[in-house]
Amino acid sequence: MNKLISEQSLDEQVANLPKEMSPKRDLWQGIEKAIAVSPQLSSEKKQLQKKAPIVPMAWAASVVAAVLLTWFSFSPQLSIAPSNINLASVMKKDFEQQKQLMLTSFGQPELQQLSKEMQQQLEELSSARSAIDKALENDPDNSELLNLLRWTQKQELELIKQLYSPQWQTI
Amino acid sequence: MDKSQVIDAKERFIADHESELVARAQQGDQQAFHQLYEIYHRRMFALCWRMLADKDSAEDVCQEVFVQLWQKIHNFRGESKFATWLHSVATNTVLGHLRKQKNWLQRIFSIEDQTVVEASVELVDDSLSNALDMKIQQLPERARLVFVLFAVEGYRHEEIAKMLNMAVGSSKSQYHRAKSLLRESLGEQFA
Numbered sequence: 001m002n003k004l005i006s007e008q009s010l011d012e013q014v015a016n017l018p019k020e021m022s023p024k025r026d027l028w029q030g031i032e033k034a035i036a037v038s039p040q041l042s043s044e045k046k047q048l049q050k051k052a053p054i055v056p057m058a059w060a061a062s063v064v065a066a067v068l069l070t071w072f073s074f075s076p077q078l079s080i081a082p083s084n085i086n087l088a089s090v091m092k093k094d095f096e097q098q099k100q101l102m103l104t105s106f107g108q109p110e111l112q113q114l115s116k117e118m119q120q121q122l123e124e125l126s127s128a129r130s131a132i133d134k135a136l137e138n139d140p141d142n143s144e145l146l147n148l149l150r151w152t153q154k155q156e157l158e159l160i161k162q163l164y165s166p167q168w169q170t171i
Numbered sequence: 172m173d174k175s176q177v178i179d180a181k182e183r184f185i186a187d188h189e190s191e192l193v194a195r196a197q198q199g200d201q202q203a204f205h206q207l208y209e210i211y212h213r214r215m216f217a218l219c220w221r222m223l224a225d226k227d228s229a230e231d232v233c234q235e236v237f238v239q240l241w242q243k244i245h246n247f248r249g250e251s252k253f254a255t256w257l258h259s260v261a262t263n264t265v266l267g268h269l270r271k272q273k274n275w276l277q278r279i280f281s282i283e284d285q286t287v288v289e290a291s292v293e294l295v296d297d298s299l300s301n302a303l304d305m306k307i308q309q310l311p312e313r314a315r316l317v318f319v320l321f322a323v324e325g326y327r328h329e330e331i332a333k334m335l336n337m338a339v340g341s342s343k344s345q346y347h348r349a350k351s352l353l354r355e356s357l358g359e360q361f362a
Contacts (some may be wrong), residue, residue, distance in 0.1 A: 003358035010354055013303045014322050020213035021220055023230045028208055030234050032201070035241040040199060115227045117272045 087146060088136040095153040102157060106164040118163055125156045193253055197245050204244075208237055211254070215261050221319045222265045224308040232268045236261045258324060266334055269312075306356045310349050317342050318349035 103109065114122070132149045139145060189210070195203030215236050220229035240260055247256050307315060316335060320326045321342070326334070328342040335342065 004351075004354040005358045007350070007354070010303075010350060010357065013357070017303060017323060018301060019217060021217040022213055023216045023233060024226070025230060027212060027216075027230060027234045027237070028205065031208065031237045031241075032205075034234070034238045035201065035204070038238065038242060040197075040242055040245055115231065116225060117228060121272070 086140055088133070088140050088149060091146070091149060091153065092133065095157075098153075098157060099160065102160055106160075109164055114163060122156070122159060122163075125152060125159060128152050129156060189253055190249070193244065193247060193249075196241075197247070204241060207240075211257060212237065214254075215257070218258065218261050218319075218324065219265055221304070221307060221323060222262075222316055223269070224312075224315060228268070228272075232265055233261075235268065236264045239264050262320065262324065262326075262334065266316075269316075302357065303353070306353050309356065310352055313337075314345045314349035314352065317345040318353070321346050322349075 129149065129152045132145055132152060136142065136145050136149065188206075192203045192207050192210075196207055212233065216229060216233045219233045219236065220226060223229050223232060240257065243260060247253065307318065310318060313335070317331055320331045320334070321328065328339050328346070331337075332339040332342045337345075
């Protein structure tokens with residue numbers, strides 16, 4: 001049986017928790033940069049505008065996941081005549097070019113420098129995209145899957161743009 | 172002058188000058204705001220770190236706290252202590268961050284706390300010297316948030332329930348859950 005420390009001992013340890021901790025990097029430089037461009041009185045409106053894209057991003061990601069889940073669970077096997085042009089591979093190629101171009105414009109940032117949550121979000125979008133790619137291999141002309149792929153690609157690009165655009169969080 | 176006297180002197184200095192610094196910051200004085208930052212950023216970082224259990228995110232959110240503070244400082248009317256008001260700004264900023272960053276797949280598939288426990292074990296920050304802090308970091312997210320807000324930050328369960336959008340009873344049960352987990356894990360450590 002596991003040993004427990006007493007409630008009193010826990011309370012004492014809580015009371016003795018350090019009230020302060022020091023961040024490893026200098027946070028002030030980023031704050032200074034941010035407040036220089038965000039005046040106090042009109043700031044709330046600006047802040048709302050700045051943050052607005054996050055909400056659609058969450059919705060978009062949720063819808064992609066929901067559609068994917070539904071698709072893989074309930075979709076009938078469709079048989080559509082294959083076309084000569086593989087639109088999915090064209091879209092994939094175009095997406096990779098756009099992504100590279102965007103990463104180049106941000107100075108080829110290291111993904112490892114992002115927070116774990118951000119890395120996870122990117123990985124999840126990327127794996128959602130891979131799942132759609134895989135589904136398209138079996139059903140390359142499925143317009144719903146193609147739309148989903150286009151949408152997921154767009155979300156991934158927008159997320160990359162958002163991650164690297166804020167200047168004040170990264171010093 | 173020993174360390175405790177230095178700390179006392181520092182606290183007296185903060186108390187004497189705080190309202191003046193706040194008033195100057197409300198007028199747009201960045202130097203005064205910088206001084207407020209110097210006084211409070213370690214406390215705010217500790218709060219962010221304990222709630223988020225991730226140092227990198229805590230640093231980013233701590234910056235966001237002070238940007239929010241700059242933008243909202245004119246709302247401070249002196250009805251409560253500045254430190255109390257600042258803590259509520261910080262807590263709301265952290266919770267807002269958590270809502271935004273919450274793993275969307277987790278929402279869709281309703282992956283429960285157990286997974287969070289397993290994941291968080293891997294993220295333990297070995298630079299932490301305080302055993303309790305290390306164990307707090309390993310708590311499931313909701314239990315950790317409730318524990319930090321109630322036991323460390325001194326919020327009431329009614330306030331926590333509102334902040335976390337849960338029933339008061341849930342806040343209490345998460346707190347007891349956190350305490351049991353902590354008593355057990357600290358017991359194992361010292362066994």
